[in-house]
Amino acid sequence: MFETLSDRLTSVFTSLRGKGRLSEEDINSTAREIRLALLEADVALPVVRDFIARVKERARGDEVANTRNPAQQVINIINEELVQILGGETREIRFATKTPPTVIMLAGLQGTGKTTLAGKLGKWLAGERNTPVLVAADLQRPNAVTQLQVVGERANVPVFAPQPGNGVGDPVEVARESIEHARHNNHNVVIIDTAGRLGVDSEMMQQAADIRDAVEPDEILFVVDAMVGQDAVNTAQAFLDGVGYDAVALTKLDGDARGGAALSIRHITGRPIMFASTGEKLEDFDLFHPDRMASRILDM
Amino acid sequence: LASDKLDEDTWEEIEDTLVTSDVGVTSASQIVDNLRTKVKVLGSRGADEVRGLLREELLTQINPDLDRVVRTEPHGTRPAVVMVVGVNGTGKTTSCGKLARVLVGDGRSVVLGAADTFRAAAADQLETWGSRVGAPVVRKDEGADPASVAFDTVARASDGDDRADTVIIDTAGRLHTKTGLMDELGKVKRVVEKKSQVDEVLLVLDATTGQNGLKQARVFAEVVNITGIVLTKLDGTAKGGIIIQVQRELGVPVKLVGLGEGPDDLAPFDPETFVDAILE
Numbered sequence: 001m002f003e004t005l006s007d008r009l010t011s012v013f014t015s016l017r018g019k020g021r022l023s024e025e026d027i028n029s030t031a032r033e034i035r036l037a038l039l040e041a042d043v044a045l046p047v048v049r050d051f052i053a054r055v056k057e058r059a060r061g062d063e064v065a066n067t068r069n070p071a072q073q074v075i076n077i078i079n080e081e082l083v084q085i086l087g088g089e090t091r092e093i094r095f096a097t098k099t100p101p102t103v104i105m106l107a108g109l110q111g112t113g114k115t116t117l118a119g120k121l122g123k124w125l126a127g128e129r130n131t132p133v134l135v136a137a138d139l140q141r142p143n144a145v146t147q148l149q150v151v152g153e154r155a156n157v158p159v160f161a162p163q164p165g166n167g168v169g170d171p172v173e174v175a176r177e178s179i180e181h182a183r184h185n186n187h188n189v190v191i192i193d194t195a196g197r198l199g200v201d202s203e204m205m206q207q208a209a210d211i212r213d214a215v216e217p218d219e220i221l222f223v224v225d226a227m228v229g230q231d232a233v234n235t236a237q238a239f240l241d242g243v244g245y246d247a248v249a250l251t252k253l254d255g256d257a258r259g260g261a262a263l264s265i266r267h268i269t270g271r272p273i274m275f276a277s278t279g280e281k282l283e284d285f286d287l288f289h290p291d292r293m294a295s296r297i298l299d300m
Numbered sequence: 301l302a303s304d305k306l307d308e309d310t311w312e313e314i315e316d317t318l319v320t321s322d323v324g325v326t327s328a329s330q331i332v333d334n335l336r337t338k339v340k341v342l343g344s345r346g347a348d349e350v351r352g353l354l355r356e357e358l359l360t361q362i363n364p365d366l367d368r369v370v371r372t373e374p375h376g377t378r379p380a381v382v383m384v385v386g387v388n389g390t391g392k393t394t395s396c397g398k399l400a401r402v403l404v405g406d407g408r409s410v411v412l413g414a415a416d417t418f419r420a421a422a423a424d425q426l427e428t429w430g431s432r433v434g435a436p437v438v439r440k441d442e443g444a445d446p447a448s449v450a451f452d453t454v455a456r457a458s459d460g461d462d463r464a465d466t467v468i469i470d471t472a473g474r475l476h477t478k479t480g481l482m483d484e485l486g487k488v489k490r491v492v493e494k495k496s497q498v499d500e501v502l503l504v505l506d507a508t509t510g511q512n513g514l515k516q517a518r519v520f521a522e523v524v525n526i527t528g529i530v531l532t533k534l535d536g537t538a539k540g541g542i543i544i545q546v547q548r549e550l551g552v553p554v555k556l557v558g559l560g561e562g563p564d565d566l567a568p569f570d571p572e573t574f575v576d577a578i579l580e
């Protein structure tokens with residue numbers, strides 16, 4: 001059967017090869033197939049609408065009319081548009097321009113992979129001749145502090161954990177102190193692990209904003225699970241409004257989720273996707289490659 | 301469903317509501333088709349009437365008659381055994397703690413088994429839950445064989461001073477695509493079964509999960525024969541609509557829902573509440 005979008009579109013177009021301009025009906029059936037494929041990949045509905053409008057417009061134009069293989073040309077357009085939304089080039093970490101340390105703050109929903117990412121980033125940065133420290137500012141989740149300590153040990157990166165957690169200690173205070181601590185101990189990068197929180201939890205969102213204001217991060221990374229569905233839009237917007245972020249880290253890409261969230265979040269917030277987390281081990285980590293993600297979303 | 305006229309926009313709006321709840325585009329259009337047929341047959345007109353029919357249709361899809369009882373009753377001197385499984389970060393450990401809390405509150409004794417020996421501080425996290433809710437935890441060193449932890453937990457709950465009514469085994473998060481880890485999970489269950497029947501295998505699904513949830517459920521069902529679903533993180537904006545496909549395809553009912561991070565934030569699944577959240 002027609003498993004991939006490419007297959008489906010090719011079938012839509014078989015009768016058209018070499019015929020010139022596509023009819024309105026051809027364009028509509030193409031649009032239906034794209035809509036289906038994007039929604040099955042968990043791309044958010046409003047993003048699907050915008051995307052289809054763009055592709056339809058281009059499909060009506062000369063670039064398709066003047067080709068011998070309209071199906072392939074439409075597929076090229078789709079791919080181009082996807083890569084463009086996902087962000088052309090890979091974005092790198094912005095290091096502090098004035099005084100070190102560079103501060104990176106992680107934020108996101110519960111269970112997305114923040115603590116694990118803290119370890120991955122720490123290990124990766126240490127490998128690039130930095131001297132990072134991980135900061136245990138999740139004092140809420142049971143044993144989040146212990147977890148970060150173990151992660152730090154595995155990554156061979158020091159951890160600043162002055163408070164025991166499990167409900168004891170003030171995360172804003174810990175974050176603030178961590179900057180002093182880093183200066184005294186020559187850590188040039190501070191990576192702050194925060195508790196998972198819901199976009200609708202205004203008290204917890206305020207806490208995130210307070211942590212931000214206490215440390216003035218150079219990068220706030222919004223950590224998103226690649227398996228997320230249509231809620232990606234709500235949550236991405238809620239974190240943007242509640243704490244703000246500079247870039248996105250997409251986790252659990254080692255599974256078989258299509259990862260439509262990448263497209264949704266990038267399109268809605270304009271924030272680039274910076275990192276891809278691809279496993280539970282600390283080395284399962286990569287810079288984000290927009291072109292690979294485009295083919296993954298549409299299985300092309 | 302603002303207007304009183306049933307035009308194409310109304311139908312599209314209904315489909316959109318379902319799609320944005322993660323019901324899935326194919327399922328959503330099927331539900332809308334069923335609804336259209338009903339509306340035609342009944343000659344319904346008003347938007348309110350259609351909303352009522354949609355609610356009915358969704359309830360039918362969810363099947364309120366499914367048996368959603370969580371099997372935690374001991375059998376004579378043998379404790380009930382519950383295994384908790386799922387992909388990474390869905391809320392397994394938290395759900396183990398909350399479920400233990402409910403049972404202990406009902407006067408039952410519970411032993412927790414820390415069969416996640418892989419994730420950093422997983423056993424510590426379960427231990428914190430155990431002491432919160434009054435349930436001892438069986439654990440071994442990091443990297444120990446999870447099957448042996450599970451076996452020892454059941455053994456300890458079966459005889460002697462620590463005999464308990466219910467054993468709850470927390471397992472490591474694993475993506476359904478990792479065959480090695482899925483084999484390991486299958487082994488945990490088989491090893492436990494040398495000592496005791498397994499009464500419940502609960503798959504923990506995160507309500508924010510999109511269409512991948514169905515793939516997860518398929519594989520876990522195949523490997524450890526899941527008997528129920530715990531749908532977590534429903535306290536957020538996500539609706540968890542993927543469970544409609546999961547229940548329909550696999551016949552495995554959602555039994556519990558997670559509504560927060562606290563010990564009391566676990567509730568029985570209520571089809572009406574679930575449907576109303578989608579329609580609100």
Ligand SMILES: Nc1nc2c(ncn2[C@@H]2O[C@H](COP(=O)(O)OP(=O)(O)OP(=O)(O)O)[C@@H](O)[C@H]2O)c(=O)[nH]1
Pocket residue numbers: 108109110111112113114115116117138141144194195196197251252253254255277278279280284388389419473475
């Ligand atoms: N397969 C896979 N698992 C991951 C990845 N990143 C994190 N995990 C796992 O996901 C689970 C949750 O990760 P954490 O790092 O604890 O997530 P968190 O966002 O800190 O969670 P909270 O602090 O509870 O909000 C753990 O089991 C991790 O091992 C990844 O890229 N792939």
Ligand SMILES: Nc1nc2c(ncn2[C@@H]2O[C@H](COP(=O)(O)OP(=O)(O)OP(=O)(O)O)[C@@H](O)[C@H]2O)c(=O)[nH]1
Pocket residue numbers: 110111141196198386387388389390391392393394395416419422471472473474504532533534535536557558559560561565
């Ligand atoms: N808001 C909310 N958070 C939840 C719920 N259930 C669990 N969590 C949070 O989700 C995060 C992950 O929960 P865990 O219980 O550690 O998940 P897990 O499936 O055991 O994770 P791994 O063992 O790493 O695979 C934690 O921060 C929990 O507090 C829920 O129903 N609602």
Ligand SMILES: [K+]
Pocket residue numbers: 533534535536537538539577
């Ligand atoms: K909800």
Ligand SMILES: [Mg+2]
Pocket residue numbers: 114115116138141144193194195196
């Ligand atoms: Mg964490």
Ligand SMILES: [Mg+2]
Pocket residue numbers: 392393394416422470471472473
């Ligand atoms: Mg766990």
